[in-house]
Amino acid sequence: MVKVDKRKLYHLDWYLIINGLALFAIGIMNLVSATSSFYSGSYNFIIKQLIALAIGIVIISIIINFDYRAIAANAKLFYFISLVSIVLVLVWGMAAGGARRWISIFGISFQPSEFIKPVMVFMLAYLLHEKKRDKILLGLKDILIPLAWVVVPVVFIVFQPDLGTGVIIFLVFLAMIWFVGLKKSTYATLLSAGIVLPLIAWQYVLRPYQKQRIYTFLNIDSDPLGVGYHTKQAIIAVGSGKFFGKGYLQGTQHKLQFIPEHHTDFIYTVFAEEWGFFGSILFFLLFITFINRCMKISQQAYDELGSIIAFGLGSIIFFQFAINVLMNIHLAPVVGIPLPFISYGGSSLISVLISVGLLLNINMRRYMF
Numbered sequence: 079m080v081k082v083d084k085r086k087l088y089h090l091d092w093y094l095i096i097n098g099l100a101l102f103a104i105g106i107m108n109l110v111s112a113t114s115s116f117y118s119g120s121y122n123f124i125i126k127q128l129i130a131l132a133i134g135i136v137i138i139s140i141i142i143n144f145d146y147r148a149i150a151a152n153a154k155l156f157y158f159i160s161l162v163s164i165v166l167v168l169v170w171g172m173a174a175g176g177a178r179r180w181i182s183i184f185g186i187s188f189q190p191s192e193f194i195k196p197v198m199v200f201m202l203a204y205l206l207h208e209k210k211r212d213k214i215l216l217g218l219k220d221i222l223i224p225l226a227w228v229v230v231p232v233v234f235i236v237f238q239p240d241l242g243t244g245v246i247i248f249l250v251f252l253a254m255i256w257f258v259g260l261k262k263s264t265y266a267t268l269l270s271a272g273i274v275l276p277l278i279a280w281q282y283v284l285r286p287y288q289k290q291r292i293y294t295f296l297n298i299d300s301d302p303l304g305v306g307y308h309t310k311q312a313i314i315a316v317g318s319g320k321f322f323g324k325g326y327l328q329g330t331q332h333k334l335q336f337i338p339e340h341h342t343d344f345i346y347t348v349f350a351e352e353w354g355f356f357g358s359i360l361f362f363l364l365f366i367t368f369i370n371r372c373m374k375i376s377q378q379a380y381d382e383l384g385s386i387i388a389f390g391l392g393s394i395i396f397f398q399f400a401i402n403v404l405m406n407i408h409l410a411p412v413v414g415i416p417l418p419f420i421s422y423g424g425s426s427l428i429s430v431l432i433s434v435g436l437l438l439n440i441n442m443r444r445y446m447f
Contacts, residue, residue, distance in 0.1 A: 089442040090142075091375065097368045098434055101419035102131065102427075104349070104361065109422055111326065112341040112348045115333040123341065123422055130424035134431025141435035145443065149436075150383055153204040156197045157227070163190035164234045171238075177414075179238045189425035191235045191243045196433050198247055199254070199390035201227055206258045207383040215261045224255065241288060242413035246397050253393040254386060295411040305412075308344065311336045312406050315347040323354030341422045343414055346406040362403075365418075369396050375441045384440040391433040 109127060113120040141149075149156075163181065167190055171178040180187045205224045209216060228251045232244045252268070260268075280289065287305070294306040302310050315331035318324070329351040332340040340348055350358050372392025379385040395418050402417040404410035416426040 089445045091371070091438055091441045094368070094371045094375070094434065094437060094441070097364065097371060098419065101364055101368065104364070105345075105420040107326070108345060108349050108420060109341060111329060111352060112332055112345055112422075114327065115335065126424060127422060127427065130427040131431070133424075134428045134434075137428065137432055138435035138438065141432070142439050142442065144439070146384060146387060146436060146439045147381075149439075150200050150204045150207075150387070153197070153200040157194075157201045160190065160194040160197045161231055161234070164194065164231055164238075167191075167238060168234065177238055177240065179240050189423070191238070191240050192423075192425040192429040193432070194231055194235075195243070195247060195250070195394050195429055196391060196436060198228065198231070199250065199387055199394065200436075202251060202254050203383055203386040203390060206254065207381075207386050210258045210382040210386055213259070215259045216255055216264055217261050218264055218267050221255050221260075221264065224251070236283065239285060239288075240414060241284075242401075242415040245401070245413060246394065246415065249397045250390055250393045253397075254390045257386065257389050291411050291413075295408070298408060308338055308412055309405075309408050311338075312344055312347045313408055316350040316407055319351040319354040319357075321355045323350075323352045323357055326352055328352060342416060343402065343412075343421065344406055345417055345421050346403055349420075350406075365395075365399050369399070372437060375437050378444055379440050380444040384443070388437055388440050391437055394433060395430070 106124060106127065109123055110120045113123045116123075167178060167181055170181065172180040172182055172187060174180065179189050179191060181190060202224055205227070206216075209220065214220075228247060232247055235247070236244045284292075290301070290305045294301050294304075294309070298306045298309055300306065311331060315329070315337055318331065319329075324330070329348055331337050331351055332348050337344050337347055349361060353361070369392055372388060372395065376385045376388035376392060379388055398415055398418050401410055401413065402415050402421075405412055405415070416423055418430045419427070
């Protein structure tokens, strides 16, 4: 049995915990509504999500007992374990919906790419924290090695294909090197790369259906019954909620099965339809306060390592939240990115809770040195 130091419990960040629990509670309520029209009903979905929560809480209780610096010292080990699991997905993974992203062990399936997100943050923080500590701005040579550590798993993830996770990891990398500090020449190089790399990706990386999603994003009416169907129906659902929404369990777009994947990537449409613009504002405020708390932990961390880790973990939540919502209201192309705490999916929820545990760890230890 794991013994928890009472000092650590005293210094838990209860603001972060309560905020996270509030988001999870909204997620469960929303999931009940989103799955109420399914033939199997909501029961199995809710039970699986609660089991994932319980597993996440156990992991959090373990994480807070280890100094985050000791975890960071083993970042390469966690990185290679995660990388092997991602490679195994391509070989023995389960295929669903044209993608191979899951591994099943003893009947339990999970998505390894979800867990490499916090691992990647630790890896990058371990590589960059001395530069931050010594106030050394990063030149092009300084970012090449961290970039190489990022590119390897991203390539395997994109080939699953899971473009959404690859995008999140790369955006977090950019956010973290910006946080450490960049030379002006590095900014210029990254800007140039930002122009050239999308062209290369379009020519050699993106698959035809991914290109079609971008075409449809630029002109949604070009294929309203095909690739554009998701987005078209999402816009209708969000707009139909008007200011105060239709009321809990009263949404019609998802109940009549107009919105595909409305319990996962498009789950925000269910909330917006039932709670309207006013409910969405409160929903956004909860996410903003959670992300702001992550940044506060980063700002107050004992050392630069903790500061960079907390910033990176907060960046994961921010980018997933922002892109998912923007995708649901047709301000970003459709990609497979779950909404943290809200979307159905055990791997996604546990990954988020791992990040929460690490944030609590960093916050507690500023009182204990």
